Amino acid sequence: xxxxxxxxxxxxxxxxxxxxxxxxxxxxxxxxxxxxxxxxxxxxxxxxxxxxxxxxxxxxxxxxxxxxxxxxxxxxxxxxxxxxxxxxxxxxxxxxxxxxxxxxxxxxxxxxxxxxxxxxxxxxxxxxxxxxxxxxxxxxxxxxxxxxxxxxxxxxxxxxxxxxxxxxxxxxxxxxxxxxxxxxxxxxxxxxxxxxxxxxxxxxxxxxxxxxxxxxxxxxxxxxxxxxxxxxxxxxxxxxxxxxxxxxxxxxxxxxxxxxxxxxxxxxxx
Amino acid sequence: xxxxxxxxxxxxxxxxxxxxxxxxxxxxxxxxxxxxxxxxxxxxxxxxxxxxxxxxxxxxxxxxxxxxxxxxxxxxxxxxxxxxxxxxxxxxxxxxxxxxxxxxxxxxxxxxxxxxxxxxxxxxxxxxxxxxxxxxxxxxxxxxxxxxxxxxxxxxxxxxxxxxxxxxxxxxxxxxxxxxxxxxxxxxxxxxxxxxxxxxxxxxxxxxxxxxxxxxxxxxxxxxxxxxxxxxxxxxxxxxxxxxxxxxxxxxxxxxxxxxxxxxxxxxxxxxxxxxxxxxxxxxxxxxxxxxxxxxxxxxxxxxxxxxxxxxxxxxxxxxxxxxxxxxxxxxxxxxxxxxxxxxxxxxxxxxxxxxxxxxxxxxxxxxxxxxxxxxxxxxxxxxxxxxxxxxxxxxx
Numbered sequence: 001x002x003x004x005x006x007x008x009x010x011x012x013x014x015x016x017x018x019x020x021x022x023x024x025x026x027x028x029x030x031x032x033x034x035x036x037x038x039x040x041x042x043x044x045x046x047x048x049x050x051x052x053x054x055x056x057x058x059x060x061x062x063x064x065x066x067x068x069x070x071x072x073x074x075x076x077x078x079x080x081x082x083x084x085x086x087x088x089x090x091x092x093x094x095x096x097x098x099x100x101x102x103x104x105x106x107x108x109x110x111x112x113x114x115x116x117x118x119x120x121x122x123x124x125x126x127x128x129x130x131x132x133x134x135x136x137x138x139x140x141x142x143x144x145x146x147x148x149x150x151x152x153x154x155x156x157x158x159x160x161x162x163x164x165x166x167x168x169x170x171x172x173x174x175x176x177x178x179x180x181x182x183x184x185x186x187x188x189x190x191x192x193x194x195x196x197x198x199x200x201x202x203x204x205x206x207x208x209x210x211x212x213x214x215x216x217x218x219x220x221x222x223x224x225x226x227x228x229x230x231x232x233x234x235x236x237x238x239x240x241x242x243x244x245x246x247x248x249x250x251x252x253x254x255x256x257x258x259x260x261x262x263x264x265x266x267x268x269x270x
Numbered sequence: 271x272x273x274x275x276x277x278x279x280x281x282x283x284x285x286x287x288x289x290x291x292x293x294x295x296x297x298x299x300x301x302x303x304x305x306x307x308x309x310x311x312x313x314x315x316x317x318x319x320x321x322x323x324x325x326x327x328x329x330x331x332x333x334x335x336x337x338x339x340x341x342x343x344x345x346x347x348x349x350x351x352x353x354x355x356x357x358x359x360x361x362x363x364x365x366x367x368x369x370x371x372x373x374x375x376x377x378x379x380x381x382x383x384x385x386x387x388x389x390x391x392x393x394x395x396x397x398x399x400x401x402x403x404x405x406x407x408x409x410x411x412x413x414x415x416x417x418x419x420x421x422x423x424x425x426x427x428x429x430x431x432x433x434x435x436x437x438x439x440x441x442x443x444x445x446x447x448x449x450x451x452x453x454x455x456x457x458x459x460x461x462x463x464x465x466x467x468x469x470x471x472x473x474x475x476x477x478x479x480x481x482x483x484x485x486x487x488x489x490x491x492x493x494x495x496x497x498x499x500x501x502x503x504x505x506x507x508x509x510x511x512x513x514x515x516x517x518x519x520x521x522x523x524x525x526x527x528x529x530x531x532x533x534x535x536x537x538x539x540x541x542x543x544x545x546x547x548x549x550x551x552x553x554x555x556x557x558x559x560x561x562x563x564x565x566x567x568x569x570x571x572x573x574x575x576x577x578x579x580x581x582x583x584x585x586x587x588x589x590x591x592x593x594x595x596x597x598x599x600x601x602x603x604x605x606x607x608x609x610x611x612x613x614x615x616x617x618x619x620x621x622x623x624x625x626x627x628x629x630x631x632x633x634x635x636x637x638x639x640x641x642x643x644x645x646x647x648x649x650x651x652x653x654x655x656x657x658x659x660x661x662x663x664x665x666x667x
Contacts, residue, residue, distance in 0.1 A: 099387045116657055132430075173406075
């Protein structure tokens, strides 16, 4: 199955956007530990902007960047949102209230707790009535999201926006799920090559027979890739900065892998 | 779309476990709702609780997955020869050619609620028995199914609130059409927990009485729990015995509000229209609509607007939520299975909790149900975040 990358959005601690990330990925020096502040997206109406959580802000930021990069109107795009943990901060706040004496949950917090909250806010902000699917596959959410988005593009013949994001998990859940840094990325994927195509992804799902999963050659970035399920996309992003064909093996459950052959199109990836 | 065969079913809800018990209650029009007796929920509301889960742990190698959500799933799997059917399919297609596409909204969050009450008073740490991956994570239900049947095909969980287990049928249709697998377990589970009971209470969306879809005095939902699984297979010309197919899938977003439907039901109408196009059918081909009908003021009004605009005033419809409660993320697959029973046994389920139809609503809502041969049934699922999905099932022979 083949899809084409038309736009990319990226946000991580110390990386403001895809152009900045491209430069970082080409050199891969050890990561610092910068602050990570997200701002409420301007595209949301005032009420939704007030209620937006960090999960919503992160997803909308990368989606907006990818759509602008692809020069696509977000209103027309079907979307897939993939996250392993969803909104850990909102869930934690609800669980703390329920453990107390007066289980009064805030209505806003409750509707923000659904896994598809970022997709809901995105559709409201962009006025997009296109289909949107929010998925999860634990540590393998990146591969599962890619396969779902690619299969939608291939089935419908229409472009699909894919967002992959996972946020830092708060205590006490972090002890059980040690996601320490937030990471978000988005792709606009099309079923056919267009004048704006940056690269082709050829995807093949296959049983894993001892192959090594593609990693990163620098320890602090490799640690990020391991700890945050959305950051499993880093080797794919790095392949997008290369000028020749690269093969990336993503883990897909314990038993399989998703092999992605990345072919750059045009002279350089914008 | 290319039709999919729906070959085997496993189901549990407050109506019972397995197709025979479910069918009996459905035909009698007997509601499974009861005054809330869920542990820790001091709320004046009715719930659709499945009894006996508290004393039915998951044992053996799958014991780490033990939680209410997987006990519920297990109860659905162990009826009607479902396990044998999956084993047969695994032998026929290969373990890597069977997908697992499951939905849930809250997974095993009940056990997280309990763990948060047992935090270490000094460090705040969760108790050692808390298991994030196997209970709390949204993917746990698909993980549990892959482990149960030793399957290695494509898998994911769709968590799009109350549309979750309807949308997974769309995933399966695409994955099978693209030859990523030959068959799939499609469905999911959502179990009672304080998060949803208190959450919907906070939104003032729960009724104190058994919910009354389309009633003039309807005042909110009754929360239920359910698990349902359907083995779907590629539609081969000489497929064994199965005569019910998934014919159409339609999906849309409201783009309106996180927890209120579009007042004109625009997103709902778009999903139903897309399902009809996907099935290549006109509105007149639909014999019965199993509507989402949760019995909130705004939700029923919006859906009625969408249905009557698209179908006119003649297509029979009912909601089964008065019988089962709103089983949230599981309602999609539960209502696919109830629609399969309606198709197979030629009847439209009644809506016994509905007493006085709201005169403002224009759809043809059949409170008493009806015995009627059915060829095409539509079932609707709409959720928070404005996530909409309509499915069309068809019967041949």
